[in-house]
Amino acid sequence: MAHRPFILFSIIIICLLIIAFFYLEYNNNITTTQISPPVSSSRLNENSTTQLVSTTLIAAPEQTQKSTPRPKSNPKWIKHTYKGNKTYGPIPFQKKMECDSYHEGKGFTFKQLWNWSPVRIFIGIWTVADTFEIRNLLRTINLKQQLNLIDDKVDFRFIIGIPPQDEYTPKLKSQLNIENDTYGDLIMLDTIENMNKNKAYYYWKWVAGYSEKQYDYVIKTDDDAFIHFQNLALNLRPLPRKNLYYGFENPAHFVYGELEVLSIDHVHMIASSPFNQTEWDGHEDRYLGYWLMNHANSTRILISENCLIFNDPRIRKHFSWRPWASPDSIVIHRLKEIPAWESVINLYIPDLKIFIT
Numbered sequence: 001m002a003h004r005p006f007i008l009f010s011i012i013i014i015c016l017l018i019i020a021f022f023y024l025e026y027n028n029n030i031t032t033t034q035i036s037p038p039v040s041s042s043r044l045n046e047n048s049t050t051q052l053v054s055t056t057l058i059a060a061p062e063q064t065q066k067s068t069p070r071p072k073s074n075p076k077w078i079k080h081t082y083k084g085n086k087t088y089g090p091i092p093f094q095k096k097m098e099c100d101s102y103h104e105g106k107g108f109t110f111k112q113l114w115n116w117s118p119v120r121i122f123i124g125i126w127t128v129a130d131t132f133e134i135r136n137l138l139r140t141i142n143l144k145q146q147l148n149l150i151d152d153k154v155d156f157r158f159i160i161g162i163p164p165q166d167e168y169t170p171k172l173k174s175q176l177n178i179e180n181d182t183y184g185d186l187i188m189l190d191t192i193e194n195m196n197k198n199k200a201y202y203y204w205k206w207v208a209g210y211s212e213k214q215y216d217y218v219i220k221t222d223d224d225a226f227i228h229f230q231n232l233a234l235n236l237r238p239l240p241r242k243n244l245y246y247g248f249e250n251p252a253h254f255v256y257g258e259l260e261v262l263s264i265d266h267v268h269m270i271a272s273s274p275f276n277q278t279e280w281d282g283h284e285d286r287y288l289g290y291w292l293m294n295h296a297n298s299t300r301i302l303i304s305e306n307c308l309i310f311n312d313p314r315i316r317k318h319f320s321w322r323p324w325a326s327p328d329s330i331v332i333h334r335l336k337e338i339p340a341w342e343s344v345i346n347l348y349i350p351d352l353k354i355f356i357t
């Protein structure tokens with residue numbers, strides 16, 4: 001008899017515990033579903049420029065996460081500086097360019113380029129120290145492109161000079177360290193930042209000594225140029241692996257700076273030659289052409305691709321402008337602001353959902 005109240009009491013406690021358990025469980029479910037409300041797409045469209053940047057902030061990490069062993073953690077936007085408000089429409093696009101590519105001129109279709117053996121390419125993207133945002137965009141685009149490559153190999157690094165003393169603040173130094181600790185893709189050449197004095201020589205010299213991997217071709221490009229990795233590789237496949245100098249040719253027999261392709265033997269040739277200021281003291285693309293003319297005139301094979309390398313069709317006509325892009329395009333140049341890249345991504349890397357339109 002004395003036990004009866006105790007049994008009753010126990011039953012009540014057990015019931016309370018069960019109720020509490022279900023209550024907590026229920027609440028928990030509610031909280032998790034409340035965390036991520038669906039985003040209205042009409043809201044996203046309201047102001048495209050703002051959205052471009054803020055959605056990039058969120059979307060970029062997801063894409064590279066499982067994709068590549070290279071970044072030690074996910075790309076994230078270290079510094080959010082873009083304040084522009086210019087909007088860019090889509091790049092005009094047609095199945096076929098209005099010109100013939102180098103290979104089409106020789107009677108080969110784009111599809112036939114797959115029949116040649118694959119190539120190994122290194123791309124040095126020239127940039128300057130404080131352009132964190134464009135590097136993050138290019139990194140995301142290029143890591144994705146690497147994954148999509150079929151048989152060819154394309155590696156890239158960002159090439160900067162040493163920032164001038166008054167700009168090289170402790171803050172900048174630490175930002176660069178954080179960035180490179182994360183991605184390991186920054187190369188600082190052994191010269192003060194410059195475009196047309198000696199960066200070219202120090203770049204080619206560094207690449208020649210960079211022996212982590214072997215490459216058939218080494219490239220210099222700028223951070224305002226989109227390079228389609230697979231199309232570039234396909235167009236290089238049939239070309240000579242030696243003595244090659246390839247790009248969009250100026251009548252003065254040099255190729256423009258948005259894409260300078262050298263076969264690796266040319267790179268070693270430059271690196272083994274001592275630095276001579278008179279030979280590099282001018283526009284880096286023009287002076288590379290002169291250097292090759294002076295040192296490899298009889299052997300150099302200059303191949304010009306003046307159809308598939310061009311300036312953004314949306315901007316004013318310029319020497320290498322084309323009215324539209326096509327699926328075969330190799331380089332689209334003069335993408336000077338982040339929003340200008342949106343259409344490029346929609347056209348060529350649609351599975352990379354950086355921008356929401």
Ligand SMILES: *[C@@H]1O[C@H](CO)[C@@H](O)[C@H](O)[C@H]1NC(C)=O
Nearest residue numbers: 043045046047048049050085
């Ligand atoms: C979008 O930008 C325009 C122009 O800068 C501005 O007038 C407008 O208020 C912005 N809209 C939103 C929703 O922020």
Ligand SMILES: *[C@@H]1O[C@H](CO)[C@@H](O)[C@H](O)[C@H]1NC(C)=O
Nearest residue numbers: 047049082083084085086087
């Ligand atoms: C865009 O920005 C510039 C300055 O950055 C300003 O002068 C111009 O009024 C802005 N245009 C719009 C549509 O907000």
Ligand SMILES: *[C@@H]1O[C@H](CO)[C@@H](O)[C@H](O)[C@H]1NC(C)=O
Nearest residue numbers: 180181183184185186187188
């Ligand atoms: C960035 O990291 C890579 C890989 O660790 C290293 O080779 C390179 O020298 C570093 N660059 C800078 C500027 O520290």
Ligand SMILES: *[C@@H]1O[C@H](CO)[C@@H](O)[C@H](O)[C@H]1NC(C)=O
Nearest residue numbers: 274275276277278279280294
């Ligand atoms: C440097 O290059 C110039 C132009 O090609 C040439 O005239 C000069 O002899 C070179 N100097 C040396 C030390 O090789």
Ligand SMILES: *[C@@H]1O[C@H](CO)[C@@H](O)[C@H](O)[C@H]1NC(C)=O
Nearest residue numbers: 290292293294295296297298
């Ligand atoms: C290079 O070769 C061409 C002929 O192939 C010749 O006209 C030109 O003068 C040469 N230039 C130099 C710098 O040797």
